[in-house]
Amino acid sequence: MFELRDAGKAFGDVVAVAPLSLAIEPRRTTVLIGPSGCGKSTLLRLMNGLVAPDSGSVAFDGEAVTAATAIAVRRRLGYVIQEGGLFPHLTAGRNVSLMARHTGWPRERIAARLNELCDLTRLPPSALERYPSQLSGGQRQRVGLMRALMLNPDALLLDEPLGALDPMIRFELQEELRDIFRDLGKTVVLVTHDLHEAAFFADRVVLMQNGGIEQQGDMADLLERPASDFVRRFVRAQRSSLSPTDGAA
Numbered sequence: 434m435f436e437l438r439d440a441g442k443a444f445g446d447v448v449a450v451a452p453l454s455l456a457i458e459p460r461r462t463t464v465l466i467g468p469s470g471c472g473k474s475t476l477l478r479l480m481n482g483l484v485a486p487d488s489g490s491v492a493f494d495g496e497a498v499t500a501a502t503a504i505a506v507r508r509r510l511g512y513v514i515q516e517g518g519l520f521p522h523l524t525a526g527r528n529v530s531l532m533a534r535h536t537g538w539p540r541e542r543i544a545a546r547l548n549e550l551c552d553l554t555r556l557p558p559s560a561l562e563r564y565p566s567q568l569s570g571g572q573r574q575r576v577g578l579m580r581a582l583m584l585n586p587d588a589l590l591l592d593e594p595l596g597a598l599d600p601m602i603r604f605e606l607q608e609e610l611r612d613i614f615r616d617l618g619k620t621v622v623l624v625t626h627d628l629h630e631a632a633f634f635a636d637r638v639v640l641m642q643n644g645g646i647e648q649q650g651d652m653a654d655l656l657e658r659p660a661s662d663f664v665r666r667f668v669r670a671q672r673s674s675l676s677p678t679d680g681a682a
Contacts, residue, residue: 434457439490450645454489463635480498482500521565525564554579586619635652
């Protein structure tokens with residue numbers, strides 16, 4: 434669904450993503466994991482055209498992601514960040530329906546889609562009338578996911594979507610999100626720094642360091658067949674939080 438070929442990105446003298454190649458399989462959940470500053474979020478923004486590569490190429494569903502195609506590509510993608518990235522001056526419902534209204538959906542179609550998404554994300558319909566400041570953290574994240582799903586995108590890109598939530602709400606939303614991913618059969622790319630969260634969601638894990646890919650595969654590969662000392666150290670630092678069944682989740 435996504436294909437990066439020798440794609441790299443630097444901001445001044447700082448290399449955010451070293452030239453790398455990566456293919457994202459359709460209808461599966463790929464988790465980008467690694468320490469802060471390793472390039473995970475920049476890699477996600479390369480995929481949706483928010484930043485352009487300095488070298489190499491990025492393609493989505495066989496189409497090059499360039500300045501000329503980025504807007505059309507992003508309309509086929511859902512993008513979720515911490516706290517949902519909601520506009521504070523719009524109600525939850527108007528946040529969710531923003532792109533549908535922009536592209537000319539009739540009012541009846543928007544209302545029907547909002548009802549579908551409330552059911553899917555377990556958001557009370559009454560919450561659609563509230564502003565983001567009047568919602569809980571979990572509700573804001575549900576609204577952010579609804580907005581990403583509004584146009585029924587081909588793929589979802591999620592950048593630390595649960596990172597700002599307290600542990601109880603985070604645990605509940607993890608289970609709900611995994612169920613949604615499985616039910617919809619979407620291509621999902623999720624960024625996290627948490628190995629437990631990666632194990633919970635991932636069909637495939639891509640571990641990054643210093644802008645490059647250190648190892649990729651299923652969770653068992655990282656846990657049982659680390660490819661480098663860095664992978665061993667990264668796993669050892671977090672492994673105490675993993676349960677024996679997480680690698681098969």
